[in-house]
Amino acid sequence: MRGFPVKDHTAEYEEEDIQKGRFLSVLCYLWIFVLIPVFAAKDSGFVRFHRRQGLLTFIINTVYAVLMFVILDILRVTVGSLGVFIVGILLYGGLAALAALPVAGIINAVKGKAKELPYIGSFAEKFKSE
Numbered sequence: 001m002r003g004f005p006v007k008d009h010t011a012e013y014e015e016e017d018i019q020k021g022r023f024l025s026v027l028c029y030l031w032i033f034v035l036i037p038v039f040a041a042k043d044s045g046f047v048r049f050h051r052r053q054g055l056l057t058f059i060i061n062t063v064y065a066v067l068m069f070v071i072l073d074i075l076r077v078t079v080g081s082l083g084v085f086i087v088g089i090l091l092y093g094g095l096a097a098l099a100a101l102p103v104a105g106i107i108n109a110v111k112g113k114a115k116e117l118p119y120i121g122s123f124a125e126k127f128k129s130e
Contacts, residue, residue: 006121009114013046018112021047025109028054029102049114050105052124057101060120064098 010018021044024037028050037054041047068091076084101117108115116122 006116006118007125009049009116010112013049013114017044017046018114020044021050022109022112025050026106029057029105029109030054031058034058046114050109052127053105053117053121054102056120056124056127057098057105057117061095061098061102064095068092068095 021041024041024044024047027033027036028047034051034054037047037051041051072084072088072091075087079087101120104117108117116125
């Protein structure tokens with residue numbers, strides 16, 4: 001995801017916090033496993049950073065997938081197979097594009113970086129409880 005301006009918050013966290021929180025930070029981007037860091041790493045700022053972004057990607061991907069299937073079901077009844085096929089390709093393409101966000105988050109977590117994800121990272125930072 002080169003070329004997208006993203007803010008790097010890594011310097012805000014201590015190296016020990018980063019090293020201890022890397023594994024749990026990866027879990028933040030793996031669908032329902034985001035709940036593990038919610039309860040297991042309440043004191044880690046690094047994990048909280050990734051948890052905010054992971055929860056947001058989880059919500060966005062889940063809402064998109066539900067809407068996608070509802071739209072496809074409505075189109076199947078009203079338009080027919082060809083229309084569903086064409087729109088389905090577009091919708092699945094969007095789902096694939098959304099899958100890039102958690103992948104970028106996982107890469108950042110493994111590298112011990114606290115970089116905002118493109119498009120949603122600055123929005124996730126608004127939910128900081130500190």
